Amino acid sequence: MRHLIWPAVMFAIVPFIHTAEAQSSNRLGPGPSLTRRVPELPPVASGISWPRLDAGAIFCRTQEDLRRRGELMAKRGSGAVTPPGPAPDCRVITATVAVDVVDRPLSSATQVRLKSKTALDVADNQGGETGWTDTWLPEKAPR
DSSP: OHHHHHHHHHHHHHHHHHHHHHHHHOSSSSSOOSOOOOOOOOOOOTTOOSSEEOTTOEEESSHHHHHHHHHHHHHHHHTOOOOSSOOOOEEEOOSOEEEEEEEEEETTEEEEEESOSGGGTOSSOOOOOEEEEOSOOOSSOOO
16 A cells, blocks of 8 residues: 555645746746846826925025025024024925926025915915925926
């Protein structure tokens, strides 16, 4: 009886060995592969206005307010004492809002006109408020 068990075990194991060998040697089929897949970039949704300020962008009333805010943030990060003077009149944009670029006098500051006030949590939705941002707004929309 013992001589019948050995061939039965081999007969049961051989198909599994053959499948494992085929998977490891075939790079085009299923199984482990040494090639690395490069993730694709998600497509840009159509219909998004440009230029725009996204939620979290800074919107200051004047260029001086924007400059002063930058100084305060740099000093706060280094642990220095806040200098005396008025606080900058800056707000954080709460929702994506379309803007018109008015002026680009510096690479670090852009004057914009909001097309809607909803991003500033203002009751009326008239838009047209002009201010300054340090958000980088390229000439053309990103692809």
